[in-house]
Amino acid sequence: MGTAHKAVFRSDQLRIEGASRAGDRTWFRVHPPGLAFDVGRGALELTGSDQIFLTHGHLDHALGLPFVLSNRVMQGLGATRVHCPIETRAALEAFVEAAAALERVEYDYSLQAMEPGDRVDVGRDFLVEAFAVDHGVPALGYHLVRKAKSLAFEHRGLPGVRLAELRKKGVDISTERDDYWLSYCGDTSRRVFELEPRVFESRVLLVECTFFDHSERERAPDYGHLHLEDLVSLEDRFENEAVILHHLTRRHRPDELRRAVDSRLPELAERIHLLMVSEP
Numbered sequence: 001m002g003t004a005h006k007a008v009f010r011s012d013q014l015r016i017e018g019a020s021r022a023g024d025r026t027w028f029r030v031h032p033p034g035l036a037f038d039v040g041r042g043a044l045e046l047t048g049s050d051q052i053f054l055t056h057g058h059l060d061h062a063l064g065l066p067f068v069l070s071n072r073v074m075q076g077l078g079a080t081r082v083h084c085p086i087e088t089r090a091a092l093e094a095f096v097e098a099a100a101a102l103e104r105v106e107y108d109y110s111l112q113a114m115e116p117g118d119r120v121d122v123g124r125d126f127l128v129e130a131f132a133v134d135h136g137v138p139a140l141g142y143h144l145v146r147k148a149k150s151l152a153f154e155h156r157g158l159p160g161v162r163l164a165e166l167r168k169k170g171v172d173i174s175t176e177r178d179d180y181w182l183s184y185c186g187d188t189s190r191r192v193f194e195l196e197p198r199v200f201e202s203r204v205l206l207v208e209c210t211f212f213d214h215s216e217r218e219r220a221p222d223y224g225h226l227h228l229e230d231l232v233s234l235e236d237r238f239e240n241e242a243v244i245l246h247h248l249t250r251r252h253r254p255d256e257l258r259r260a261v262d263s264r265l266p267e268l269a270e271r272i273h274l275l276m277v278s279e280p
Contacts, residue, residue, distance in 0.1 A: 084111065
């Protein structure tokens with residue numbers, strides 16, 4: 001991911017587009033299945049998303065929700081399902097309805113409150129699972145999970161003819177497993193790694209890293225954010241194919257951030273991508 005108004009990351013299975021900068025805006029659209037994680041200050045790229053998952057109510061993550069809903073109405077794109085932390089639902093609904101009243105437009109949406117462990121079917125064998133994070137305001141992270149089927153253990157090694165016979169008799173010879181394609185932590189302190197250690201195993205991990213300077217080490221937990229040193233202390237636990245750092249500060253140049261990652265996380269550095277955006 002390079003420096004641009006919008007960055008794009010591609011893996012074998014996923015395409016992630018988005019923008020994130022500390023105190024400015026954070027939004028992502030993930031393909032498949034085309035859903036949105038946070039909405040920033042409103043991004044046209046999110047208009048096609050009929051499922052939106054908000055991590056928390058801070059305006060750099062949630063301000064653009066009415067804008068996205070309004071654009072979907074104007075383009076006749078149908079109902080939008082918006083998911084948010086349960087503690088945020090009432091205030092979020094009042095905010096959206098106030099915007100609708102200003103526009104004199106009726107937004108076609110529903111609000112679903114979520115708690116850690118709740119799961120939502122998002123189509124194409126995918127679901128989203130909420131998990132606990134630590135940010136000082138009610139907040140959630142989200143896993144994108146694909147339901148994958150494989151041959152049940154007790155049937156492995158059987159010849160194809162025998163498997164065909166079992167299927168013909170109506171025997172279910174498959175088993176289902178959760179394949180964690182993506183984990184998005186939103187804004188959080190390092191406690192997220194204690195609260196939800198499965199983030200270390202997800203194929204792609206989207207994790208914030210707001211603070212880099214040594215002088216800011218003690219400030220990070222007070223603000224509910226991560227410091228680069230939090231990742232350094234856990235470097236050997238990251239099993240992810242890719243780790244995308246976002247919510248980066250504007251106080252450092254991209255080359256400075258890259259040097260810090262390469263220097264402090266030498267074993268993980270080649271799997272780390274920095275999501276950096278400039279003004280449009």
